[in-house]
Amino acid sequence: MTRAAATYVEETGFGFWFLQSHIWQHHVLRVAINDLCGLIDSPPPAAPVLLDAGCGQGRSFRLLHEAFAPARLIGLDADPHSLDRSRAEAGHLGLDVELIASDCAEIRLPDACVDILFCHQTFHHLVEQEKALAEFWRVLKPGGLLLFAESTKFYIDTWVIRWLFRHPMEVQKSAEEYLAMLRGQGFQFAERNVSYPYLWWSRAKDFGLLERWGLVRPKPFGQRDETLVNVAARKPLETAAS
Template structure:
């Protein structure tokens, strides 16, 4: 397979299958988009231009339409086969989606042309993370929003995830490190714009079974190592506001 990124880390067969499963769509994508919508301090832009960075097989499209009603939806991915599947998914959902073959570190998208940039479970696949984040900042309009939802190193670097999936392990980060990277790029957000979902599938050691069976008490926020972080971060308006 010829990918559109020199640093692309090819997914396992299981991983590629999982990204079109009901579990992925219903328990991961749908939940993340709903959570991100609740992290806005103000109403999101009406009829936005929305870019899905790392759109994969297009399973996010229907949920992004339901929640944000974009007037224009752009899907970007570095895997040509995934883009073919995204086109099929858009047709199945009777949606018009502009699909772009591009590395997130070199987005083929004009400056200041996007209102909302959705990056869900994509960043931990990227080797050139700083460049990708700079590209996200570049293509967003002043006042536009980055919708960032990511698994942390505490989740990615577990035996079950390393066994089933494939990731560039040397770039994995903690929740705090991801938030610092986003802030250092010039995005603005407050504590109320951040969440740390503690979902059953993100507890890779036992998927929450011991807690569900009453054999272990769940660790409260502040005493556990976070496996997920979601943030809605805003690109400042001209003049820094």
């Protein structure tokens, strides 16, 4: 099957199944979108053009439609099988979703045409991360909103995740490194626009069971390796290129 990106790292059969599961939609996607909405410090635009970069099988479409009521919803993915599932999901929901077979490092959209770019658990799959982030910057309008939710290398590089899923390990980053990359591109955000969720499924060594049973004490923020980072960042209204 032809991929839209030469650097695409194909997911495992288990991973493909998991991305259409109830756990993924309700315990991962829904929680992330709710958290990201809480990180936005000014009202998002009404009837926005919204791009889901790495839309997978379209399980985000209903949640994004409910949260932002986009006038135009675009789903982008490099895997044609996933896009087939996305097309079926949009039809099932009765939503008009424009689907693009494309790599995030080369988005087939004009400059400054997107109001909100949603990138959820996509970056750790990408080999050309810097190019992808530059493309996010390019397609976002000045003042546009980047909703970025990602797993860090401390989660991806655990035996459970390496056994069940497939990722390009050489590009994995810590929460701090992802934040530095966003700032380096020019995106603006403050502490109030960032969260570090410590969810049960992201504790890959034991999924939080030892803490739940009282056998170990949870490490407080600042004393643990963060496994997740969520950011609501903006492209400034005026940039060096404007």
